[in-house]
Amino acid sequence: MDNLNEHLPFLLRRENVARYEGGAVVVCDRRKYPFERAFVRCEEVEAVARVIEDMVTQGGGPSVAAVYALAMAARQAGEAPPEELRATLRRARDRLAATRPTNTSLQRLLDRALSVADEALRAGEPAEAAILAWFESFRDRYYQRAAAMGRFGAGLIQDGDGVLTMCFAETAFLFSLSFAWRDGKRIRVYTPETRPYLQGARLTAPSVHELGIPVQVITDNMPAYLMSQGKIQKYFTAADLVTLDGHVVNKIGTFQNVLAAHHHGVPFFAFSMSPDPGKPDRASIEVEERDPAEVRTCRGQRTTLDEIDAYYPAFDITPPHLVAGVITEKGVLSPYDLAHHFGGREEGA
Amino acid sequence: MDNLNEHLPFLLRRENVARYEGGAVVVCDRRKYPFERAFVRCEEVEAVARVIEDMVTQGGGPSVAAVYALAMAARQAGEAPPEELRATLRRARDRLAATRPTNTSLQRLLDRALSVADEALRAGEPAEAAILAWFESFRDRYYQRAAAMGRFGAGLIQDGDGVLTMCFAETAFLFSLSFAWRDGKRIRVYTPETRPYLQGARLTAPSVHELGIPVQVITDNMPAYLMSQGKIQKYFTAADLVTLDGHVVNKIGTFQNVLAAHHHGVPFFAFSMSPDPGKPDRASIEVEERDPAEVRTCRGQRTTLDEIDAYYPAFDITPPHLVAGVITEKGVLSPYDLAHHFGGREEGA
Numbered sequence: 001m002d003n004l005n006e007h008l009p010f011l012l013r014r015e016n017v018a019r020y021e022g023g024a025v026v027v028c029d030r031r032k033y034p035f036e037r038a039f040v041r042c043e044e045v046e047a048v049a050r051v052i053e054d055m056v057t058q059g060g061g062p063s064v065a066a067v068y069a070l071a072m073a074a075r076q077a078g079e080a081p082p083e084e085l086r087a088t089l090r091r092a093r094d095r096l097a098a099t100r101p102t103n104t105s106l107q108r109l110l111d112r113a114l115s116v117a118d119e120a121l122r123a124g125e126p127a128e129a130a131i132l133a134w135f136e137s138f139r140d141r142y143y144q145r146a147a148a149m150g151r152f153g154a155g156l157i158q159d160g161d162g163v164l165t166m167c168f169a170e171t172a173f174l175f176s177l178s179f180a181w182r183d184g185k186r187i188r189v190y191t192p193e194t195r196p197y198l199q200g201a202r203l204t205a206p207s208v209h210e211l212g213i214p215v216q217v218i219t220d221n222m223p224a225y226l227m228s229q230g231k232i233q234k235y236f237t238a239a240d241l242v243t244l245d246g247h248v249v250n251k252i253g254t255f256q257n258v259l260a261a262h263h264h265g266v267p268f269f270a271f272s273m274s275p276d277p278g279k280p281d282r283a284s285i286e287v288e289e290r291d292p293a294e295v296r297t298c299r300g301q302r303t304t305l306d307e308i309d310a311y312y313p314a315f316d317i318t319p320p321h322l323v324a325g326v327i328t329e330k331g332v333l334s335p336y337d338l339a340h341h342f343g344g345r346e347e348g349a
Numbered sequence: 350m351d352n353l354n355e356h357l358p359f360l361l362r363r364e365n366v367a368r369y370e371g372g373a374v375v376v377c378d379r380r381k382y383p384f385e386r387a388f389v390r391c392e393e394v395e396a397v398a399r400v401i402e403d404m405v406t407q408g409g410g411p412s413v414a415a416v417y418a419l420a421m422a423a424r425q426a427g428e429a430p431p432e433e434l435r436a437t438l439r440r441a442r443d444r445l446a447a448t449r450p451t452n453t454s455l456q457r458l459l460d461r462a463l464s465v466a467d468e469a470l471r472a473g474e475p476a477e478a479a480i481l482a483w484f485e486s487f488r489d490r491y492y493q494r495a496a497a498m499g500r501f502g503a504g505l506i507q508d509g510d511g512v513l514t515m516c517f518a519e520t521a522f523l524f525s526l527s528f529a530w531r532d533g534k535r536i537r538v539y540t541p542e543t544r545p546y547l548q549g550a551r552l553t554a555p556s557v558h559e560l561g562i563p564v565q566v567i568t569d570n571m572p573a574y575l576m577s578q579g580k581i582q583k584y585f586t587a588a589d590l591v592t593l594d595g596h597v598v599n600k601i602g603t604f605q606n607v608l609a610a611h612h613h614g615v616p617f618f619a620f621s622m623s624p625d626p627g628k629p630d631r632a633s634i635e636v637e638e639r640d641p642a643e644v645r646t647c648r649g650q651r652t653t654l655d656e657i658d659a660y661y662p663a664f665d666i667t668p669p670h671l672v673a674g675v676i677t678e679k680g681v682l683s684p685y686d687l688a689h690h691f692g693g694r695e696e697g698a
Contacts, residue, residue, distance in 0.1 A: 034654050166570075190660075193644075193652055195544065195568035201645075201653040209657055217652075217659040219544035219644055221515075221569040221602025225665035228604070253570025255577070256609055263608050295542075295568055296550075298647040303542055303566075304550040305383050308558055310566040311539075316574035 004143050007150075007178040009207035010037070012171050014139065018057060018065040020132060023075050025068040027057050031197075034206040045069045045092045052099040055197055059170045059238065063109050066096040067135050070113050074127035082121045089117055089127070102249060102288045102315050103240040104276050142273075143171070145329040149271055150175020152327050153236060156269060159185045161233040164223055164261070167194045167251035168203040169238040172271040172327065174211070176236065181213050189215040190232060192223055194251060196294050196312070220253050224260035235261045235268045239326075242275035244343055246320030246335025247282050255316035258323075267324035275326065275342045288314045353492050356499075356527040358556035359386070361520050363488065367406060367414040369481060372424050374417040376406050380546075383555040394418045394441045401448040404546055408519045408587065412458050415445040416484050419462050423476035431470045438466055438476070451598060451637045451664050452589040453625050491622075492520065494678040498620055499524020501676050502585060505618060508534045510582040513572055513610070516543045516600035517552040518587040521620040521676065523560070525585065530562050538564040539581060541572055543600060545643050545661070569602050573609035584610045584617045588675075591624035593692055595669030595684025596631050604665035607672075616673035624675065624691045637663045 005013055011033060018027045021041075025048050029038040040056055042048045048069035052062040073092040077085045093114055097107040113131050120130030153176025157163065165173060180187055189208045194200035201217050208215040218226065226232050235257060241249040248254070248270045258268045279285065292310035296303055304310075320335035327333075330341055354362055360382060367376045370390075374397050378387040389405055391397045397418035401411040422441040426434045442463055446456040462480050469479030502525025506512065514522060529536055538557050543549035550566050557564040567575065575581050584606060590598040597603070597619045607617045628634065641659035645652055653659075669684035676682075679690055 035651070192570070193544070195542070195570060198652050201657075205653050205657045209654075215658065216641075217644055217657055218661075219569065219601070221541070221544060221600075221605055222660070222662065222665075224605035224608055225601060225662055226660075228666070251570075252568070252574060256570055256573035256605065259573055259612050260605055260608050292565075295566055299650040299652065301648040301650050302384070303547050303648065304554050305558075308550075308554045308566055309564065311571070311575075312567075313571065313574055313578075316571075317577070 004147050007175055008171065009174060009210040011203060011207055012174055014143065017061050018068060020068040020071060023072060025065055025072055027051050027061065027065045029056050030058055030061065030203060031056055033202055042069070043072075045073050045095060048072075049095050049099050052096070058197075058199065059168050062100055062103075063106050064139070066099075066106055066110055067113050067131065069096055070110065070117070071128045071131040071135070074117060074131060085121065085127060086118065089114055100288070101286045104279060105241070105273065108276070108278075145273060146171040147175050148329045149273075149327050150179055152332050153269070153271065154179035154183065156332065157185055157187060157234060161185070161187050162226075162231045163187055163189045164226070164232045164235045164257065164266070165189065165204060166192055166200065166237045166254045166257055168199040168207075169236060169271060173236055173238060174207060177208060177213055178211050181211065187213065189213060190223070190226060191215060191217055192220045192253065192257070193217055194253065195220055196298065198299070199251070223257045224263070227260055227264035227266055232261075232264075232266055235266050237270055239270040239272045240315055241279060241285065242270065242272040242326055242338065243279040243281055243284065244275055244277060244339045245281045246323060246326070246338055247285065248318040248323055248326070248335070249285055249287070249315050250318070252313055252316050255318045258318045262322050268318070268322060269325045269327055269332065270318075270323060271327045273328070275328075275338045277342055277344070282317060282319070285317060287317070290314050353496050353524075356524055357520065358523060358559040360552060360556055361523055363492065366410050367417060369417040369420060372421060374414055374421055376400050376410065376414045378405050379407055379410065379552060380405055382551055391418070392421075394422050394444060397421075398444050398448050401445070407546075407548065408517050411449055411452075412455050413488070415448075415455060415459055416462050416480065418445055419459065419466070420477045420480040420484070423466060423480060434470065434476060435467065438463055449637070450635050453628060454590070454623065457625070457627075494622060495520040496524050497678045498676050499528055501681050502618070502620065503528035503532065505681065506534055506536060506583060510534070510536050511575075511580045512536055512538045513541075513575070513581045513584045513606065513615070514538065514553060515541055515549065515586045515603045515606055517548040517556075518585060518620060522585055522587060523556060526557060526562055527560050530560065536562065538562060539572070539575060540564060540566055541569045541602065541606070542566055543602065544569055545647065547648070548600070572606045573612070576609055576613035576615055581610075581613075581615055584615050586619055588619040588621045589664055590628060590634065591619065591621040591675055591687065592628040592630055592633060593624055593626060593688045594630045595672055595675070595687055596634065597667040597672055597675070597684070598634055598636070598664050599667070601662055601665050604667045607667045611671050617667070617671060618674045618676055618681065619667075619672060620676045623677070624687045626691055626693070631666060631668070634666060636666070639663050
């Protein structure tokens with residue numbers, strides 16, 4: 001396997017997502033990117049929870065930061081008796097899991113980290129080291145799985161394709177673009193800016209540009225018109241959650257673009273490391289609603305008067321009949337066949 | 350007829366759109382609204398053309414500012430021989446018409462003003478006074494026509510409706526809301542912010558709020574999700590241009606919302622003072638593309654790096670099969686029946 005890091009832009013390199021440094025969690029500040037390459041150092045679980053809530057990190061970042069926060073909690077509990085340490089880790093897990101009510105992969109990963117800690121404690125070994133050892137190996141596999149998904153994604157892209165995405169579709173999507181480009185496919189990427197946080201404009205567009213692939217930023221109201229002009233052939237996004245019956249939950253706007261894509265015959269593919277066996281259907285989805293004040297500003301500038309009401313659902317839901325495929329490490333799956341592949345015991349969440 | 354002005358918010362009151370003041374054109378600066386209530390004073394045709402191009406005014410504003418600019422040009426030409434004055438007015442007309450390639454109502458109105466000036470010159474009367482007299486009477490009728498359209502719009506709104514709009518749908522839409530509200534219909538309005546200029550957040554939301562009607566600002570990627578939640582029952586916009594075969598050209602994003610509305614069974618209505626008899630079909634539409642740099646900023650703040658490419662089509666096109674009705678002063682018309690009503694000689698553009 002070739003060196004995966006070389007296919008990734010700055011933001012997605014392993015050390016730049018978040019890292020564990022001398023008992024502290026160091027998190028790349030994605031709110032400031034690409035204008036600054038800044039990192040936030042967290043020395044308490046609460047600080048990590050807040051950087052996740054405040055969108056300092058997003059996408060795949062919160063999971064990494066949160067597991068390191070558990071390791072930090074274990075270290076800080078020091079020589080406490082196992083029962084007390086377990087209670088501390090459980091509280092930390094609950095605080096961290098509550099930062100992202102919609103994306104259940106964070107909760108699932110934290111539960112696995114707790115199991116790892118628990119096993120270590122039973123064996124009389126230090127929980128911090130056990131969490132870190134397990135997680136570094138998990139991260140190794142994460143990049144290998146993302147690369148496998150990236151190869152499936154690249155296989156769906158044809159020479160000359162215009163590729164639409166939304167928000168910041170993370171490692172597997174960037175691998176797809178990188179592999180397709182390396183294979184000589186001349187592609188062009190369109191990134192809606194993704195209000196209110198502008199992840200498309202700030203994270204995706206500079207990352208694609210960094211890979212040397214042509215990219216254009218558009219505003220979130222433009223995808224349908226570009227499709228009507230014949231500029232877009234494929235639509236790829238990440239997924240914050242995929243239910244076992246094939247509903248794709250992702251950043252607000254994903255579904256709206258899917259409706260436009262469906263009208264124009266453009267297929268929609270969602271990357272998912274693992275559909276959630278604990279989420280059977282649409283009714284089991286909790287869509288996070290964030291502070292409406294965030295809709296009234298853009299990079300700190302007011303966009304309307306403070307007294308005007310606003311509404312901010314952070315995610316939307318695309319039903320399975322509009323999903324052309326869910327790209328997992330097992331291949332490009334039908335949204336109607338996920339229970340068969342992921343309905344059993346959890347592995348590798 | 351009741352006093353129409355009382356049904357209108359600050360931005361749409363006759364004196365606040367643009368006015369002719371001692372030989373100068375005074376234009377409300379909609380770029381600064383609602384944070385400032387500022388006016389720009391223009392003493393040359395070129396200055397008026399630039400405030401239109403720079404989006405100081407938009408929607409119905411450019412037509413008003415441009416006709417006053419013609420009156421100003423006639424005044425400044427003073428005692429010039431009729432042929433020289435005609436040439437001056439023709440040059441002014443061409444410069445002003447070029448500011449808005451998509452919205453042909455501006456061009457059509459300027460041509461009528463030229464005819465009025467021409468008739469005056471033939472009769473040996475001053476062109477400035479003739480243009481102003483004709484235009485004040487035109488504006489009287491404009492508000493009466495908008496009120497008639499507003500009553501048709503209000504008739505489509507039911508008690509309890511959630512109403513989606515896009516950009517700033519101007520006088521007829523605000524009349525619709527005002528009349529429906531006065532009739533006791535409890536409605537709620539949703540205004541997508543409308544990037545990149547934020548007309549929805551800055552102009553529509555404060556104007557609806559000023560009328561005392563509940564309104565929520567959302568980002569442009571949210572309408573489809575709100576529809577899936579059952580929050581929206583009607584979708585109304587203005588139209589920069591309606592072709593005789595029923596294509597609706599309006600601010601970018603209008604079409605994307607229509608596709609979402611169609612999926613959810615929400616009807617789409619466009620207000621149009623007059624479909625253009627000179628625009629038979631989609632092929633006759635010119636969609637203005639603006640400076641991509643405008644997509645890379647939001648109220649002066651950068652949203653991505655300067656070296657990232659961007660794309661800015663300012664309008665989109667909704668085909669007639671997705672238009673539930675075109676609201677004109679003649680009623681709520683089928684998009685397939687416009688040629689019957691507007692295909693003949695121009696009146697009242």
